[in-house]
Amino acid sequence: DGGITQSPKYLFRKEGQNVTLSCEQNLNHDAMYWYRQDPGQGLRLIYYSQIVNDFQKGDIAEGYSVSREKKESFPLTVTSAQKNPTAFYLCASDLGGRAYNEQFFGPGTRLTVL
Amino acid sequence: GNSVTQMEGPVTLSEEAFLTINCTYTATGYPSLFWYVQYPGEGLQLLLKATKADDKGSNKGFEATYRKETTSFHLEKGSVQVSDSAVYFCALLNDYKLSFGAGTTVTVRA
Numbered sequence: 001d002g003g004i005t006q007s008p009k010y011l012f013r014k015e016g017q018n019v020t021l022s023c024e025q026n027l028n029h030d031a032m033y034w035y036r037q038d039p040g041q042g043l044r045l046i047y048y049s050q051i052v053n054d055f056q057k058g059d060i061a062e063g064y065s066v067s068r069e070k071k072e073s074f075p076l077t078v079t080s081a082q083k084n085p086t087a088f089y090l091c092a093s094d095l096g097g098r099a100y101n102e103q104f105f106g107p108g109t110r111l112t113v114l
Numbered sequence: 115g116n117s118v119t120q121m122e123g124p125v126t127l128s129e130e131a132f133l134t135i136n137c138t139y140t141a142t143g144y145p146s147l148f149w150y151v152q153y154p155g156e157g158l159q160l161l162l163k164a165t166k167a168d169d170k171g172s173n174k175g176f177e178a179t180y181r182k183e184t185t186s187f188h189l190e191k192g193s194v195q196v197s198d199s200a201v202y203f204c205a206l207l208n209d210y211k212l213s214f215g216a217g218t219t220v221t222v223r224a
Contacts, residue, residue: 105157
């Protein structure tokens with residue numbers, strides 16, 4: 001089945017450590033996105049990539065980094081510079097381009113910093 | 115810039131009640147509008163969409179009409195079920211970026 005997978009579902013990290021969240025899609029989509037979800041705030045865009053080897057900052061990129069070496073994969077690293085990293089992280093993808101395209105979402109990773 | 119405002123929750127209803135969740139937006143140009151649903155512990159699923167003014171999106175008994183004159187995209191369902199309990203997000207797509215409302219939590223009691 002085509003879809004987006006995120007792993008792990010739950011992740012715990014100690015303060016001061018970097019952690020990488022995985023996102024893989026087999027939908028042959030060009031564009032991929034990372035969002036952060038906090039209670040009562042909806043989703044906020046962290047980073048997005050319209051094509052392999054290219055990505056742009058979203059609205060809240062500070063303390064995060066990404067790479068897009070393969071079309072199928074868009075890992076997100078939460079660095080120790082991110083001041084409040086505990087949140088639910090959602091990855092999404094779509095066909096890309098400026099026209100209307102439905103974004104498909106993965107099941108999410110809940111990150112808790114201890 | 116683009117922004118979406120939706121009614122605050124939580125909303126609690128009895129089964130078979132009528133549900134309305136208000137959504138208004140601010141955008142330049144001609145955005146596409148969406149309602150996404152999130153069930154507990156899961157990612158978001160597209161519920162319905164409308165890509166131009168006066169379009170009506172519908173799915174699973176839910177409906178929303180793209181009203182450019184009032185910049186609104188209110189979600190309605192005539193008779194809710196317990197399985198409709200979820201968080202509902204209104205969103206707009208403009209220049210390939212999605213902007214989301216804060217979400218409205220809906221709980222349907224049997």
